[in-house]
Amino acid sequence: MRIALHTGKGGVGKTTLSVATAVAAAREGHRTLILSTDPAHSVADVLGAPVAADPTPVADVPGLWAAQVDTRRRVEESWAGIRQYLVGMLAAGGMAEVQAEELTVLPGAEEMVALLELRRHAESAEFDVIVVDCAPSGETLRLLALPETVQFYASRLLRGPNRLLRGLAAGLAGLSGGPTPPTQVRDAVADLLADLGRARDLLADPTVTGIRIVLTPERVVVAEGRRLLTALALHGFPVESVLVNRVLPDAADGAFVARQRAGQQTVLAGIAESFPGIPVTAVPTQAGEPVGADALGELAVAAFAGASVLPPLTATPVLQVSGSGGEYRLEIALPHVDRAEVGLSRVQDDLIVTVGDHRRRIALPSLLQRCLTRGARLADGRLTVEFVADPQAWPTDLLAGATGERRAAAETLAGAS
CATH class of the missing domain: 3.40.50.300 (P-loop containing nucleotide triphosphate hydrolases)
Known part of the structure; x- marks a missing residue:
């Protein structure tokens, strides 16, 4: 279809x-x-x-x-x-x-x-x-x-x-x-x-x-x-x-x-x-x-020009989640937007993004619902919202594993420098 x-x-x-x-x-x-x-x-x-x-x-x-x-x-x-x-x-x-x-x-x-x-x-x-x-x-x-x-x-x-x-x-x-x-x-x-x-x-x-x-x-x-x-x-x-x-x-x-x-x-x-x-x-x-x-x-x-009117679809999702080790990112494509035009807030499990007259209430994935919102930045037409694991919402063993991953990454970076 x-x-x-x-x-x-x-x-x-x-x-x-x-x-x-x-x-x-x-x-x-x-x-x-x-x-x-x-x-x-x-x-x-x-x-x-x-x-x-x-x-x-x-x-x-x-x-x-x-x-x-x-x-x-x-x-x-x-x-x-x-x-x-x-x-x-x-x-x-x-x-x-x-x-x-x-x-x-x-x-x-x-x-x-x-x-x-x-x-x-x-x-x-x-x-x-x-x-x-x-x-x-x-x-x-x-x-x-x-x-x-x-x-x-x-x-x-x-x-x-x-x-x-x-x-x-x-x-x-x-x-x-x-x-x-x-x-x-x-x-x-x-x-x-x-x-x-x-x-x-x-x-x-x-x-x-x-x-x-x-x-x-x-x-x-x-x-x-x-x-x-x-x-x-x-x-x-x-x-x-x-x-x-x-x-x-x-x-x-x-x-x-x-x-x-x-x-x-x-x-x-x-x-x-x-x-x-x-x-x-x-x-x-x-x-x-x-x-x-x-x-x-x-x-x-x-x-x-004689080509198919239905070329293969190559569009990628405009909303993507990435990260690991208790640190995650939610990226939203927002072309042609200045930082002053963007409003951002979080209400429980929803992220509310406002751009001019348009507003979207995004239901966060379950992984991000158990995280705290740490910050956001707008660059190259993409809004990136950063999350970090909430100690009160994560099981102790999972949180310890996430903390260990972050510590190991930091030690590796310090050894390389």
């Missing part, structure tokens, strides 16, 4: 490149699904064919299916029981049923549905490749960050689905308590949390999912792309490649076009520095609007 997720600033041609990639993947022999989570519903316009909520074969492209996530329908199908329970609780507190219906619209429902639909199709074994046309940058970040946020509030603050439902319903209804939710409702919430967790694991797996940032050669767009790269890294999602769309070819003539091309070349020269170590693909501007399978196939050929 391979997932290619396309995101970027609105208006950069993200949908066009997503569909072109899907067409090319299908023509390479992969059973391919182009799945749109963008409420703009532009995939149908680009394909020049209707797209339904369920995967539908695309005419004239064997091996290609298309689907548009239908948020409203999926919410009604999947969570009707949960909403019915909450509406009943609110009505019991004296609220009119119509008002209760409005209040029980689940926050983040669109992002949840998109994640669950992607996971459902990925685990169906019906497709080899899923190409995802995401909403613009901000919405994509909310989608990717949602599972960790929901799981934290459910499992840490409210201690599980049962208390989550009771607390939510009681708070909205102004009650001090409430009846225990029926088993099917508790099971539905527990299943939702588990499914969201599996969806996140799928997207954060660098051997399965490649995230592609789509840009145009404009300074404002590249600046947003840099911020998107930082935010994705903070949330644990490595970027596979950068696609620079609408690059003017050298053959384009005329004084006006020449000035445009010169400006693009200046921006293009800086893109490699903005996305170090990440492959960058320049997609040339087409003479005509790329609508329909044939035009999209030609665009893919022009963009990827």
